[in-house]
Amino acid sequence: MQTRTYKIALGGILSGLTLALMFFGTMLPFATYAAPAVASAAIAIIQQEQSPRFAVGVYLTVGLLSAFISPDREAALLFLGFFGHYPMTKLLLERRFPRPVAAVLKGLVFIVCVGGIYGALLWLLTVEAVRQELLGMPAGLLALVAALGLLTFYLLDICLTRIVAVYVYKIRPRFLRRSGRR
Numbered sequence: 001m002q003t004r005t006y007k008i009a010l011g012g013i014l015s016g017l018t019l020a021l022m023f024f025g026t027m028l029p030f031a032t033y034a035a036p037a038v039a040s041a042a043i044a045i046i047q048q049e050q051s052p053r054f055a056v057g058v059y060l061t062v063g064l065l066s067a068f069i070s071p072d073r074e075a076a077l078l079f080l081g082f083f084g085h086y087p088m089t090k091l092l093l094e095r096r097f098p099r100p101v102a103a104v105l106k107g108l109v110f111i112v113c114v115g116g117i118y119g120a121l122l123w124l125l126t127v128e129a130v131r132q133e134l135l136g137m138p139a140g141l142l143a144l145v146a147a148l149g150l151l152t153f154y155l156l157d158i159c160l161t162r163i164v165a166v167y168v169y170k171i172r173p174r175f176l177r178r179s180g181r182r
Contacts, residue, residue: 007050011058018042018062019069022079026072035075036083037156041163044087048164049172052088059084074121081120082113087160103154110153111146 018039025035039062047055063080070076089109093102122134134142 014042022066032075036079040083044164077117081117
């Protein structure tokens with residue numbers, strides 16, 4: 001049986017790791033998208049180890065802290081608006097719907113969330129770099145970028161499933177065996 005102290009310590013360690021990923025992800029240009037995606041894997045592990053409710057608390061804590069601390073507002077909003085809650089949304093959709101329906105619904109969640117994030121970046125927060133980049137792009141190229149984003153999302157979905165499987169079947173048993181907790 002896991003103690004309350006163990007749960008809090010694990011949540012704190014994984015929250016710190018997730019926040020560090022979000023912060024250090026701003027050092028590389030491509031990490032605007034990669035850092036929130038990798039950070040979502042930590043949320044998925046918290047969800048597996050504890051509960052979806054506990055994962056929501058970690059997601060909100062890391063999301064709000066990264067919004068205040070991280071210099072890259074786009075990455076912070078991507079985590080808050082999509083990548084942070086996606087592992088929980090993924091689990092919910094996969095449990096309630098058949099696989100093809102869940103895949104379509106997950107794609108719709110991606111489109112709505114990411115569209116809302118970039119809408120907020122363009123019109124509410126007026127991040128000038130994003131505004132110039134998106135408004136200067138031809139409509140066809142914008143559609144191609146959106147299609148590639150959706151394809152990348154489905155690859156992320158597969159990777160997230162496999163990362164959780166590796167954790168549950170390979171890493172977790174070794175960790176529990178070494179710590180004497182089975």
